[in-house]
Amino acid sequence: MRILFVAPLYDYGVRDRxxxxxxxxxxxxxxxxxxxxxxxxxxxxxxxxxxxxALLEQVDRGKPQLLxxxxxxxxxxxxxxxxxxxxxxxxxxxxxxxxxxxxxxFTRSWAPCFNYVSTTAKSALPKYKEAGITNxxxxxxxxxxxxxxxxxxxxxYDVSFVGQKYGDRGKVLEHVRGSxxxxxxxxxxxxxxxxxxxxxxxxxxxxLGGSSVLRRREGLTRVTQDEMVEIFxxxxxxxxxxxxxxxxxxxxxGRTFEIPACxxxxxxxxxxxxxxxxxxxxxxxxxxxxADIPRLCxxxxxxxxxxxxxxxxxxRRTIAEHTYQRRFSxxxxxxxxxE
Numbered sequence: 001m002r003i004l005f006v007a008p009l010y011d012y013g014v015r016d017r018x019x020x021x022x023x024x025x026x027x028x029x030x031x032x033x034x035x036x037x038x039x040x041x042x043x044x045x046x047x048x049x050x051x052x053x054a055l056l057e058q059v060d061r062g063k064p065q066l067l068x069x070x071x072x073x074x075x076x077x078x079x080x081x082x083x084x085x086x087x088x089x090x091x092x093x094x095x096x097x098x099x100x101x102x103x104x105x106f107t108r109s110w111a112p113c114f115n116y117v118s119t120t121a122k123s124a125l126p127k128y129k130e131a132g133i134t135n136x137x138x139x140x141x142x143x144x145x146x147x148x149x150x151x152x153x154x155x156x157y158d159v160s161f162v163g164q165k166y167g168d169r170g171k172v173l174e175h176v177r178g179s180x181x182x183x184x185x186x187x188x189x190x191x192x193x194x195x196x197x198x199x200x201x202x203x204x205x206x207x208l209g210g211s212s213v214l215r216r217r218e219g220l221t222r223v224t225q226d227e228m229v230e231i232f233x234x235x236x237x238x239x240x241x242x243x244x245x246x247x248x249x250x251x252x253x254g255r256t257f258e259i260p261a262c263x264x265x266x267x268x269x270x271x272x273x274x275x276x277x278x279x280x281x282x283x284x285x286x287x288x289x290x291a292d293i294p295r296l297c298x299x300x301x302x303x304x305x306x307x308x309x310x311x312x313x314x315x316r317r318t319i320a321e322h323t324y325q326r327r328f329s330x331x332x333x334x335x336x337x338x339e
Contacts, residue, residue, distance in 0.1 A: 001035045001036070001065050001066060001332075001337065001338075002035070002036045002038075002062065002063070002064045002065050002066070003030060003035050003036065003037045003038070003064055003065070003066045003067075003068050004037075004038050004040055004058060004059060004062060004064040004066070004067045004068070004090070005022075005026065005027050005030065005037050005038065005039050005040065005068050005069075006040045006042055006055070006067060006068065006069040006070070006071075006076075007020075007022035007023075007026065007027075007039075007040075007041075007042060007069065007070040007071075007072070008020050008022060008041065008042060008043040008044075008072050008075075009022075009023060009039060009041035009043070009044055010041075010043070010044070012072075013043035013044075013072070017219075017222070018224065018225075019225075021254070022070050023039075024144055024147055024225055025144045025254065025324060026068070026070060026095070026324065027039060028144060028146065028147070029144050029146070029323075029324040029325050029328065030068070030328065032146055032325065033325050033328065033329075038058065038062055038064070040054075040055060040058055042071070042072070042075035042076065043072070043075060051075065051076060051077075052076060052077045052080040055076065055080065055084075056080065056083070056084070059084055059090055063089060063090070064090050065090065065091065065337065066090065066091050066092075066093060066332075066335075066337060067084060067090050067091070067092045067093065068093055068095075069081075069092070069093065069094040069095070069114070070094065070095045070097070071094055071110065073106075078109065078110065078113045081110075081113040081114065082113045085113060085114060085115055091115045091116070091335065091337065092113070092114040092115045092116075093114055093115060093116045093117065093118070093331075093335065094110065094111070094114050094117045094118075095117075095118050095139070096110075096111070096117055096118065096119050096120075097120070098121075098244070098246075098251075099119045099120070099121035099123075099124035099127075100121045100123065100124065100244055100247060100249045100251045101244055101246045101247030101249065103121075103124050103127050103128075104127075107119075107124075108127075108131055108133075111128070111131075111133045111135065111136065112133060112135075114135065115135060115335070116135050116136075116137055116331075116334075116335050117133075117135060117136050117137070118136065118137040118138065118139040118331060119136055119137075119138060119139070120138075120139060120140050120141055120251075120252065121249075121251065122138065122272055122273050123249060123272060125138065137331060137334050137335075139327055139330070139331055140252060140273075140277065140322075140327065141252060141253060141254045141256060141257055142254075142257050142322045142323055142324045142326070142327045143254075143257040143258050143260075143261035143318055143322055143323055143324070144323075144324050145261050145318070145319055145323050145324075145325075147225060147229065148229055148232075148257075148258045148261035148262050149229070149261060149262060150233050150262055150263035150315070151229070151230065151233060153230055153233050153234050154234065155234055155235070155236055156234040156235070157182075157184050157231070157234055157235045157236065158181065158182050158183075158235070158236050158237065158297075158301055159176070159181055159182065159183045159184070159235065159236065159237045159238075159239060159267075159297055159301075160183065160184045160185070160186070160231050160232075160235040160237070160238050160239065161173060161183060161184070161185050161186070161187075161238070161239040161241065162185075162186045162187050162223065162228050162231055162232070162238075162255075163187045163241065163255065164187050164188045164189055164245070165185075165187065165188065165189030165190050165192070166189070166245050167243055167245070168243065168290075169241055169243075172241060172290045172293070173185060173239075175290070175291070175293075175294070176293050176294050176297065179294035180294075181294055181297050181298065181301075183239070184231075184235075185221065186221050186222070186223045186227075186228070186231065187221060187222065187223075188219065188221070188222055189221070190221040191220040191221045229262050232258065232259045232262035232264035233262045233263055233264055235264055235265075236265065236300070236301060236307060237265050237267050237297055237300055237301070237307075238255075238259045238264045238265060238266055238267065239267050239268075239293070240253065240255045240256060240259065240266055240267065240268040240269060241269050241290075242256075242268060242269035242270065242271045243269065249272070250269055250270055250271045250272070251271050251272075252271045252272075252273065252274055252277070253271075255268075256268060256271070256274065256277070256278075256284075257277075257318055257322045259314075260278070260283070260284065260311070260314035260315050260317070260318040260322075261315065261318045261319065261322075261323075262315075263311055263312070263314075263315040264311060264314075265284075265285070265300065265307050265310055265311040265314070266278075266284040266285065266311075266314060267284075267285045267286075267287065267293070267296060267297070267300070268284055268285070268286050268287070269286070269287060269290070270286055270287070270288060274286060277317075277321075277322060278314060278317060279313075279317075281310075282309075282310065282313055283310065283313045283314040283317050284310065284314050285300065285310065
């Protein structure tokens with residue numbers, strides 16, 4: 001199938017940070033499935049209305065059967081997407097990422113522009129119904145198993161966390177460390193203390209170069225995709241903190257599937273519907289409250305055989321059921337598209 005993939009190419013549109021989530025987890029699996037996929041970088045295209053012109057030109061030239069979008073913000077014009085949708089030649093589809101907190105301010109206005117959209121938030125389905133949006137398909141994050149896979153590396157860390165520092169994450173992990181458990185952290189922001197972040201973000205300091213200093217320091221603890229995969233496999237326990245960057249609803253994240261795909265043991269926070277994808281205590285471990293993390297970590301670190309059973313069972317479930325190739329195949333069938 002000819003697919004035009006429409007998404008940011010680089011991580012949050014920043015070239016120096018390398019390819020972004022959409023490239024590794026959506027584009028590469030689509031290519032691996034044998035589809036003819038062209039990439040339209042919505043943040044790298046010419047500015048203003050020229051973005052829409054460039055998109056229309058690529059659709060007209062390539063005549064894709066499917067326009068597969070993953071919009072980050074209002075990178076396109078809604079009337080242009082509607083024009084492609086109403087043209088009838090190319091089916092249009094968007095994967096919405098954060099309907100837990102972005103439905104009213106983002107999804108509600110964009111969903112009617114596409115033939116189909118999907119959501120990973122079970123709690124958002126009543127909102128779609130109330131808004132009269134009937135073209136929604138429910139799906140879920142998964143793992144790009146060509147990248148997220150075990151490589152036969154030895155265990156190296158007791159407990160690890162890979163992800164951005166925001167919200168209460170710093171306090172949660174300090175609590176775990178305070179209990180005597182060593183936790184290694186990677187991801188944007190872990191090299192910046194909260195007080196320094198506040199100081200460098202102040203208007204006067206920011207204008208004098210504070211914002212540049214802050215960005216550099218935030219990036220000091222970032223790791224590459226390959227390094228992240230190695231960390232997941234080499235950790236006895238990998239934490240997944242499920243609170244969102246905005247709002248209060250805890251949510252299933254990509255990490256939920258990426259860690260088990262690397263044959264890592266997942267210790268996850270609660271999230272609605274997580275039991276639909278893994279059996280707690282057999283394939284993953286789920287804590288009810290962050291205060292329980294130290295106790296669960298000690299219990300798992302003291303029982304090698306239990307850890308091995310859980311991480312092996314989680315790995316087997318993931319590669320059997322939770323790959324992006326399987327997710328996309330299921331979506332395409334629901335859209336009436338043949339592969």
